[in-house]
Amino acid sequence: MKQAIKIADQIYWVGVHDFNCRHFHGHMFPISEGTTYNAYLIVDQQITVIDTVEAEFMDIMLERIRSVIGDQPVDNIIVQHGEPDHSGGFMRFMQEYPNAQPYASQAGIQIMMKQYFKEYPYQKVKTGDTLCIGERHLTFIEMPLIHWPDNMMTYIKEDEVLFSNDAFGQHIASYDLYDDAHGQEKCLDRAKEYYANIVMPYGDRVEKKLNDIAAMNLPIAMIAPSHGIIWRSYIKECLAAYHDFATFRSKPKVVIVYESIWKHTQAMAEAIAEGIGRSGVCVKVYKESQTNSAIIMKELLDAKAVLVGSGCYNNEIASNIAGFLNRLATCHMKGKIGLGFTSYGWYRNTAASINQKLQDAGITLIREESVMQNYTPSEADLDQLSELGEQIAALIRNDEA
Ligand code: FEO
Numbered sequence: 001m002k003q004a005i006k007i008a009d010q011i012y013w014v015g016v017h018d019f020n021c022r023h024f025h026g027h028m029f030p031i032s033e034g035t036t037y038n039a040y041l042i043v044d045q046q047i048t049v050i051d052t053v054e055a056e057f058m059d060i061m062l063e064r065i066r067s068v069i070g071d072q073p074v075d076n077i078i079v080q081h082g083e084p085d086h087s088g089g090f091m092r093f094m095q096e097y098p099n100a101q102p103y104a105s106q107a108g109i110q111i112m113m114k115q116y117f118k119e120y121p122y123q124k125v126k127t128g129d130t131l132c133i134g135e136r137h138l139t140f141i142e143m144p145l146i147h148w149p150d151n152m153m154t155y156i157k158e159d160e161v162l163f164s165n166d167a168f169g170q171h172i173a174s175y176d177l178y179d180d181a182h183g184q185e186k187c188l189d190r191a192k193e194y195y196a197n198i199v200m201p202y203g204d205r206v207e208k209k210l211n212d213i214a215a216m217n218l219p220i221a222m223i224a225p226s227h228g229i230i231w232r233s234y235i236k237e238c239l240a241a242y243h244d245f246a247t248f249r250s251k252p253k254v255v256i257v258y259e260s261i262w263k264h265t266q267a268m269a270e271a272i273a274e275g276i277g278r279s280g281v282c283v284k285v286y287k288e289s290q291t292n293s294a295i296i297m298k299e300l301l302d303a304k305a306v307l308v309g310s311g312c313y314n315n316e317i318a319s320n321i322a323g324f325l326n327r328l329a330t331c332h333m334k335g336k337i338g339l340g341f342t343s344y345g346w347y348r349n350t351a352a353s354i355n356q357k358l359q360d361a362g363i364t365l366i367r368e369e370s371v372m373q374n375y376t377p378s379e380a381d382l383d384q385l386s387e388l389g390e391q392i393a394a395l396i397r398n399d400e401a
Helices: 055-069 090-096 106-116 186-218 235-246 264-278 292-302 319-329 350-360 379-400
Strands: 003-006 011-013 016-018 035-037 042-043 045-048 077-080 101-104 129-134 137-142 152-156 162-166 222-225 250-261 282-287 303-310 337-344 373-376
Touching: 003 222, 011 186, 016 055, 042 055, 055 090, 077 090, 077 129, 090 106, 101 106, 137 186, 152 250, 152 264, 162 250, 186 235, 186 292, 250 264, 250 292, 250 319, 250 379, 264 282, 264 303, 264 337, 264 373, 264 379, 292 303, 303 319, 303 350, 303 379, 319 350, 337 379, 373 379
Parallel strands: 045 077, 077 101, 162 222, 250 282, 250 303, 303 337, 337 373
Antiparallel strands: 003 011, 011 042, 016 035, 042 045, 129 137, 137 152, 152 162
Protein backbone atom coordinates (compact mmCIF):
# COMPACT_ATOMS: atom_id res chain seq x y z
CA MET A 1 0.00 0.00 0.00
CA LYS A 2 1.26 3.45 -0.86
CA GLN A 3 1.72 5.65 2.18
CA ALA A 4 1.74 9.35 2.91
CA ILE A 5 5.00 11.01 3.95
CA LYS A 6 4.82 13.36 6.93
CA ILE A 7 6.43 16.75 6.25
CA ALA A 8 5.27 18.67 9.34
CA ASP A 9 2.99 18.13 12.31
CA GLN A 10 -0.23 16.75 10.78
CA ILE A 11 0.83 17.75 7.27
CA TYR A 12 1.59 15.04 4.71
CA TRP A 13 2.87 14.67 1.17
CA VAL A 14 0.31 12.60 -0.74
CA GLY A 15 1.65 13.10 -4.26
CA VAL A 16 3.01 10.69 -6.85
CA HIS A 17 6.25 9.99 -8.67
CA ASP A 18 6.07 9.92 -12.44
CA PHE A 19 9.45 8.27 -12.90
CA ASN A 20 8.89 7.65 -16.61
CA CYS A 21 7.95 11.18 -17.61
CA ARG A 22 10.42 12.28 -20.30
CA HIS A 23 8.48 15.13 -21.86
CA PHE A 24 6.93 17.57 -19.46
CA HIS A 25 3.97 19.54 -20.80
CA GLY A 26 4.61 18.28 -24.31
CA HIS A 27 7.76 17.82 -26.33
CA MET A 28 9.12 21.32 -25.63
CA PHE A 29 10.43 20.37 -22.18
CA PRO A 30 12.35 17.08 -22.30
CA ILE A 31 13.38 15.86 -18.85
CA SER A 32 15.76 13.08 -17.90
CA GLU A 33 14.74 11.60 -14.57
CA GLY A 34 10.97 11.95 -14.27
CA THR A 35 9.04 14.32 -12.05
CA THR A 36 6.53 14.38 -9.22
CA TYR A 37 3.04 15.75 -8.92
CA ASN A 38 2.89 16.92 -5.33
CA ALA A 39 -0.33 17.06 -3.36
CA TYR A 40 -0.66 17.64 0.35
CA LEU A 41 -2.95 16.56 3.18
CA ILE A 42 -3.54 18.63 6.31
CA VAL A 43 -5.22 16.83 9.20
CA ASP A 44 -6.81 19.47 11.38
CA GLN A 45 -10.39 19.83 12.68
CA GLN A 46 -11.26 20.09 9.00
CA ILE A 47 -9.28 17.67 6.87
CA THR A 48 -7.94 19.55 3.89
CA VAL A 49 -6.20 18.49 0.68
CA ILE A 50 -4.14 20.80 -1.53
CA ASP A 51 -4.26 19.91 -5.23
CA THR A 52 -4.61 16.50 -6.85
CA VAL A 53 -2.40 14.74 -9.42
CA GLU A 54 -2.64 13.59 -13.03
CA ALA A 55 -5.73 11.47 -13.50
CA GLU A 56 -3.87 8.23 -14.23
CA PHE A 57 -2.10 8.38 -10.85
CA MET A 58 -5.15 9.19 -8.74
CA ASP A 59 -5.41 5.72 -7.16
CA ILE A 60 -1.98 6.23 -5.65
CA MET A 61 -2.88 9.62 -4.22
CA LEU A 62 -6.09 8.22 -2.69
CA GLU A 63 -4.11 5.36 -1.12
CA ARG A 64 -1.71 7.82 0.42
CA ILE A 65 -4.59 9.90 1.83
CA ARG A 66 -6.26 6.82 3.31
CA SER A 67 -2.98 5.68 4.86
CA VAL A 68 -3.43 8.65 7.23
CA ILE A 69 -7.16 9.26 7.60
CA GLY A 70 -8.59 5.84 6.86
CA ASP A 71 -12.27 6.15 6.02
CA GLN A 72 -12.70 9.64 7.42
CA PRO A 73 -14.11 12.17 4.95
CA VAL A 74 -12.13 15.08 3.56
CA ASP A 75 -13.68 18.48 4.30
CA ASN A 76 -11.83 20.80 1.90
CA ILE A 77 -9.99 20.56 -1.40
CA ILE A 78 -7.89 23.54 -2.46
CA VAL A 79 -7.55 23.76 -6.26
CA GLN A 80 -4.44 25.87 -6.70
CA HIS A 81 -4.20 25.33 -10.45
CA GLY A 82 -6.40 23.83 -13.14
CA GLU A 83 -3.70 22.38 -15.38
CA PRO A 84 -4.25 18.60 -15.64
CA ASP A 85 -1.04 17.63 -13.83
CA HIS A 86 -2.66 19.07 -10.69
CA SER A 87 -6.36 18.86 -11.42
CA GLY A 88 -6.67 15.72 -13.55
CA GLY A 89 -7.65 13.68 -10.49
CA PHE A 90 -10.11 16.28 -9.15
CA MET A 91 -13.32 14.69 -10.44
CA ARG A 92 -12.27 11.30 -9.11
CA PHE A 93 -11.44 12.96 -5.80
CA MET A 94 -14.94 14.46 -5.67
CA GLN A 95 -16.45 11.04 -6.36
CA GLU A 96 -14.56 9.67 -3.37
CA TYR A 97 -15.22 12.70 -1.18
CA PRO A 98 -18.50 14.20 -2.46
CA ASN A 99 -18.95 16.45 0.54
CA ALA A 100 -15.53 18.09 0.25
CA GLN A 101 -15.74 21.85 -0.26
CA PRO A 102 -13.62 22.94 -3.25
CA TYR A 103 -11.83 26.31 -3.11
CA ALA A 104 -10.31 28.02 -6.16
CA SER A 105 -9.60 31.47 -7.54
CA GLN A 106 -12.04 33.05 -9.99
CA ALA A 107 -9.72 32.15 -12.87
CA GLY A 108 -9.31 28.66 -11.44
CA ILE A 109 -13.06 28.10 -11.35
CA GLN A 110 -13.40 29.21 -14.97
CA ILE A 111 -10.56 26.95 -16.11
CA MET A 112 -11.90 23.95 -14.20
CA MET A 113 -15.35 24.45 -15.74
CA LYS A 114 -13.91 24.76 -19.25
CA GLN A 115 -11.71 21.71 -18.87
CA TYR A 116 -14.03 19.28 -17.14
CA PHE A 117 -17.55 20.48 -18.11
CA LYS A 118 -18.92 19.81 -14.68
CA GLU A 119 -20.20 22.17 -12.04
CA TYR A 120 -19.01 21.89 -8.46
CA PRO A 121 -19.89 24.16 -5.54
CA TYR A 122 -16.61 26.07 -5.72
CA GLN A 123 -15.95 28.67 -3.08
CA LYS A 124 -14.13 31.54 -4.76
CA VAL A 125 -11.03 32.85 -2.96
CA LYS A 126 -8.65 35.71 -3.72
CA THR A 127 -5.34 37.01 -2.43
CA GLY A 128 -5.52 37.64 1.32
CA ASP A 129 -8.58 35.48 1.97
CA THR A 130 -8.11 33.15 4.91
CA LEU A 131 -9.71 29.80 5.66
CA CYS A 132 -9.69 28.55 9.27
CA ILE A 133 -9.55 24.74 9.38
CA GLY A 134 -9.20 24.39 13.15
CA GLU A 135 -5.85 25.25 14.68
CA ARG A 136 -4.56 26.42 11.32
CA HIS A 137 -5.33 29.31 9.02
CA LEU A 138 -4.79 28.98 5.27
CA THR A 139 -4.10 32.24 3.43
CA PHE A 140 -4.44 32.32 -0.34
CA ILE A 141 -2.10 34.23 -2.62
CA GLU A 142 -2.99 34.39 -6.31
CA MET A 143 -0.10 34.47 -8.78
CA PRO A 144 -1.83 34.94 -12.15
CA LEU A 145 0.20 33.91 -15.20
CA ILE A 146 2.96 32.25 -13.26
CA HIS A 147 2.39 30.45 -15.49
CA TRP A 148 -1.37 30.05 -16.13
CA PRO A 149 -4.03 32.66 -15.27
CA ASP A 150 -5.16 30.70 -12.21
CA ASN A 151 -1.99 29.65 -10.36
CA MET A 152 -2.38 30.25 -6.64
CA MET A 153 -0.30 29.65 -3.52
CA THR A 154 -1.53 28.75 -0.05
CA TYR A 155 0.27 29.75 3.16
CA ILE A 156 -0.20 28.25 6.63
CA LYS A 157 1.03 30.75 9.17
CA GLU A 158 0.98 28.32 12.13
CA ASP A 159 3.45 25.97 10.35
CA GLU A 160 5.14 28.61 8.21
CA VAL A 161 4.62 26.46 5.13
CA LEU A 162 4.10 28.00 1.70
CA PHE A 163 2.44 25.65 -0.77
CA SER A 164 3.76 27.36 -3.86
CA ASN A 165 2.15 25.31 -6.64
CA ASP A 166 4.19 25.52 -9.87
CA ALA A 167 6.46 28.28 -8.54
CA PHE A 168 9.83 27.04 -7.23
CA GLY A 169 9.20 23.62 -8.78
CA GLN A 170 11.88 21.41 -10.31
CA HIS A 171 11.99 17.96 -11.79
CA ILE A 172 13.51 15.74 -9.12
CA ALA A 173 11.62 12.49 -8.57
CA SER A 174 12.80 11.07 -5.25
CA TYR A 175 11.60 9.71 -1.94
CA ASP A 176 14.11 12.07 -0.34
CA LEU A 177 11.61 14.91 -0.32
CA TYR A 178 13.85 17.71 0.91
CA ASP A 179 16.34 19.97 -0.81
CA ASP A 180 19.21 19.17 1.57
CA ALA A 181 19.17 15.51 0.55
CA HIS A 182 20.10 16.56 -2.98
CA GLY A 183 22.44 19.47 -2.37
CA GLN A 184 22.07 23.14 -3.15
CA GLU A 185 23.76 23.06 -6.54
CA LYS A 186 21.52 20.36 -8.00
CA CYS A 187 18.33 21.85 -6.57
CA LEU A 188 19.04 25.35 -7.89
CA ASP A 189 20.14 23.97 -11.26
CA ARG A 190 16.92 21.97 -11.65
CA ALA A 191 14.88 24.98 -10.50
CA LYS A 192 16.66 27.05 -13.15
CA GLU A 193 15.88 24.48 -15.85
CA TYR A 194 12.23 24.41 -14.76
CA TYR A 195 11.98 28.21 -14.68
CA ALA A 196 13.64 28.62 -18.07
CA ASN A 197 11.34 26.16 -19.77
CA ILE A 198 8.01 26.95 -18.10
CA VAL A 199 8.11 30.33 -16.38
CA MET A 200 10.63 32.47 -18.29
CA PRO A 201 8.06 34.45 -20.34
CA TYR A 202 6.49 35.82 -17.13
CA GLY A 203 9.55 37.38 -15.48
CA ASP A 204 7.89 40.74 -14.77
CA ARG A 205 5.07 39.03 -12.92
CA VAL A 206 7.47 36.79 -11.02
CA GLU A 207 9.49 39.78 -9.86
CA LYS A 208 6.36 41.60 -8.72
CA LYS A 209 5.07 38.53 -6.91
CA LEU A 210 8.42 38.02 -5.16
CA ASN A 211 8.23 41.63 -3.99
CA ASP A 212 4.62 41.15 -2.86
CA ILE A 213 5.58 38.07 -0.84
CA ALA A 214 8.55 39.91 0.70
CA ALA A 215 6.23 42.81 1.64
CA MET A 216 3.87 40.38 3.38
CA ASN A 217 6.75 39.52 5.70
CA LEU A 218 5.73 35.89 5.99
CA PRO A 219 8.05 33.69 7.96
CA ILE A 220 8.71 30.71 5.69
CA ALA A 221 10.13 27.50 7.11
CA MET A 222 9.21 25.39 4.11
CA ILE A 223 8.27 25.95 0.47
CA ALA A 224 6.30 23.00 -0.83
CA PRO A 225 5.89 23.22 -4.62
CA SER A 226 3.82 21.04 -6.92
CA HIS A 227 6.82 19.42 -8.61
CA GLY A 228 10.00 18.03 -7.17
CA ILE A 229 11.58 18.49 -3.78
CA ILE A 230 10.46 20.64 -0.85
CA TRP A 231 12.67 23.59 0.05
CA ARG A 232 13.62 23.90 3.71
CA SER A 233 17.40 24.41 3.86
CA TYR A 234 17.96 26.58 0.75
CA ILE A 235 14.89 28.81 0.87
CA LYS A 236 16.89 32.04 0.88
CA GLU A 237 19.02 30.81 -2.01
CA CYS A 238 15.95 29.68 -3.95
CA LEU A 239 14.24 33.06 -3.56
CA ALA A 240 17.44 34.87 -4.56
CA ALA A 241 17.81 32.63 -7.61
CA TYR A 242 14.23 33.37 -8.65
CA HIS A 243 14.97 37.07 -8.39
CA ASP A 244 17.95 36.58 -10.72
CA PHE A 245 15.88 34.49 -13.13
CA ALA A 246 13.01 36.98 -13.21
CA THR A 247 15.33 39.91 -13.92
CA PHE A 248 17.44 37.99 -16.48
CA ARG A 249 20.58 38.62 -14.47
CA SER A 250 23.28 37.48 -16.86
CA LYS A 251 26.78 36.05 -16.66
CA PRO A 252 29.58 36.69 -19.15
CA LYS A 253 28.41 33.78 -21.25
CA VAL A 254 27.56 33.25 -24.91
CA VAL A 255 25.17 30.59 -26.21
CA ILE A 256 25.58 29.61 -29.86
CA VAL A 257 22.70 27.69 -31.43
CA TYR A 258 22.92 26.58 -35.05
CA GLU A 259 21.80 24.10 -37.68
CA SER A 260 24.00 22.88 -40.50
CA ILE A 261 23.85 20.18 -43.19
CA TRP A 262 27.32 20.30 -44.72
CA LYS A 263 29.13 21.62 -41.64
CA HIS A 264 29.86 25.04 -43.13
CA THR A 265 27.62 26.88 -40.70
CA GLN A 266 28.94 24.52 -38.04
CA ALA A 267 32.51 25.55 -38.90
CA MET A 268 31.44 29.19 -38.53
CA ALA A 269 29.86 28.48 -35.12
CA GLU A 270 32.99 26.72 -33.92
CA ALA A 271 35.34 29.42 -35.24
CA ILE A 272 33.35 32.14 -33.45
CA ALA A 273 33.31 29.98 -30.31
CA GLU A 274 37.09 29.58 -30.55
CA GLY A 275 37.56 33.35 -30.40
CA ILE A 276 35.14 33.74 -27.52
CA GLY A 277 36.58 30.83 -25.57
CA ARG A 278 40.22 31.85 -25.92
CA SER A 279 39.24 35.30 -24.67
CA GLY A 280 38.15 33.77 -21.36
CA VAL A 281 34.39 34.13 -21.80
CA CYS A 282 32.20 31.07 -21.29
CA VAL A 283 30.71 29.83 -24.55
CA LYS A 284 28.21 27.00 -25.11
CA VAL A 285 27.75 25.59 -28.60
CA TYR A 286 24.68 23.60 -29.57
CA LYS A 287 23.60 22.03 -32.83
CA GLU A 288 19.90 22.49 -32.30
CA SER A 289 18.76 19.23 -33.88
CA GLN A 290 21.08 17.20 -31.66
CA THR A 291 20.45 18.95 -28.37
CA ASN A 292 17.90 18.62 -25.60
CA SER A 293 16.02 21.91 -25.97
CA ALA A 294 15.55 22.19 -22.18
CA ILE A 295 19.31 22.55 -21.79
CA ILE A 296 19.47 25.29 -24.41
CA MET A 297 16.69 27.24 -22.68
CA LYS A 298 18.37 26.81 -19.29
CA GLU A 299 21.72 28.06 -20.59
CA LEU A 300 20.07 30.98 -22.36
CA LEU A 301 18.40 32.25 -19.21
CA ASP A 302 21.58 33.74 -17.77
CA ALA A 303 23.62 34.18 -20.97
CA LYS A 304 24.55 37.69 -22.03
CA ALA A 305 24.61 36.86 -25.73
CA VAL A 306 22.91 34.45 -28.09
CA LEU A 307 24.32 33.78 -31.55
CA VAL A 308 22.08 31.93 -33.97
CA GLY A 309 23.29 30.26 -37.15
CA SER A 310 21.49 28.51 -39.94
CA GLY A 311 22.31 27.26 -43.36
CA CYS A 312 19.84 28.25 -46.04
CA TYR A 313 17.00 25.81 -46.68
CA ASN A 314 14.75 26.54 -49.66
CA ASN A 315 15.48 30.25 -49.29
CA GLU A 316 14.58 30.14 -45.62
CA ILE A 317 16.00 29.63 -42.13
CA ALA A 318 16.12 25.94 -41.19
CA SER A 319 12.71 25.06 -39.79
CA ASN A 320 14.04 23.96 -36.39
CA ILE A 321 16.01 27.21 -36.04
CA ALA A 322 12.91 29.17 -37.10
CA GLY A 323 11.01 27.32 -34.37
CA PHE A 324 13.73 28.14 -31.86
CA LEU A 325 13.59 31.82 -32.83
CA ASN A 326 9.80 31.78 -32.53
CA ARG A 327 10.20 30.41 -29.01
CA LEU A 328 12.69 33.16 -28.15
CA ALA A 329 10.08 35.70 -29.22
CA THR A 330 7.71 34.41 -26.54
CA CYS A 331 10.25 34.66 -23.73
CA HIS A 332 10.34 38.46 -23.28
CA MET A 333 14.07 38.35 -22.63
CA LYS A 334 15.79 41.44 -21.32
CA GLY A 335 19.32 42.77 -21.57
CA LYS A 336 20.62 40.27 -24.10
CA ILE A 337 22.66 40.87 -27.22
CA GLY A 338 22.77 38.63 -30.26
CA LEU A 339 23.70 38.04 -33.85
CA GLY A 340 22.76 35.76 -36.73
CA PHE A 341 25.18 33.99 -39.07
CA THR A 342 24.92 31.76 -42.10
CA SER A 343 26.80 29.84 -44.71
CA TYR A 344 24.75 30.34 -47.87
CA GLY A 345 24.87 29.22 -51.49
CA TRP A 346 22.76 31.48 -53.70
CA TYR A 347 20.16 33.01 -51.41
CA ARG A 348 21.63 35.80 -49.30
CA ASN A 349 18.94 36.73 -46.79
CA THR A 350 19.12 34.04 -44.11
CA ALA A 351 21.35 35.90 -41.63
CA ALA A 352 19.31 39.09 -42.07
CA SER A 353 16.14 37.09 -41.37
CA ILE A 354 17.70 35.67 -38.21
CA ASN A 355 18.76 39.15 -37.12
CA GLN A 356 15.24 40.45 -37.64
CA LYS A 357 13.80 37.63 -35.54
CA LEU A 358 16.36 38.27 -32.79
CA GLN A 359 15.29 41.89 -32.71
CA ASP A 360 11.65 40.83 -32.66
CA ALA A 361 12.54 38.82 -29.55
CA GLY A 362 13.88 41.97 -27.84
CA ILE A 363 17.53 41.07 -28.36
CA THR A 364 19.90 43.90 -29.28
CA LEU A 365 22.04 43.19 -32.34
CA ILE A 366 25.79 43.16 -31.74
CA ARG A 367 26.20 44.74 -35.16
CA GLU A 368 23.96 45.62 -38.08
CA GLU A 369 26.01 43.86 -40.71
CA SER A 370 25.06 40.23 -41.28
CA VAL A 371 27.67 37.50 -40.75
CA MET A 372 27.66 35.59 -44.03
CA GLN A 373 29.82 33.01 -45.67
CA ASN A 374 29.39 31.90 -49.28
CA TYR A 375 29.76 28.10 -49.29
CA THR A 376 32.85 26.72 -47.50
CA PRO A 377 34.76 29.05 -45.16
CA SER A 378 38.48 29.17 -45.93
CA GLU A 379 41.14 29.24 -43.21
CA ALA A 380 41.26 33.01 -43.58
CA ASP A 381 37.47 33.21 -43.22
CA LEU A 382 37.60 31.10 -40.08
CA ASP A 383 40.33 33.30 -38.61
CA GLN A 384 38.14 36.33 -39.24
CA LEU A 385 35.23 34.62 -37.50
CA SER A 386 37.45 33.83 -34.53
CA GLU A 387 38.38 37.52 -34.41
CA LEU A 388 34.67 38.31 -34.40
CA GLY A 389 34.40 35.94 -31.42
CA GLU A 390 37.17 37.87 -29.66
CA GLN A 391 35.35 41.15 -30.34
CA ILE A 392 32.11 39.74 -28.91
CA ALA A 393 33.98 38.51 -25.82
CA ALA A 394 35.55 41.96 -25.36
CA LEU A 395 32.14 43.58 -25.66
CA ILE A 396 30.76 41.30 -22.96
CA ARG A 397 33.72 41.83 -20.65
CA ASN A 398 33.47 45.60 -21.06
CA ASP A 399 29.77 45.40 -20.26
CA GLU A 400 30.60 43.51 -17.06
CA ALA A 401 33.28 45.97 -15.99
FE1 FEO B 1 2.52 21.88 -12.97
FE2 FEO B 1 1.13 24.50 -14.61
O1 FEO B 1 1.33 22.70 -14.08
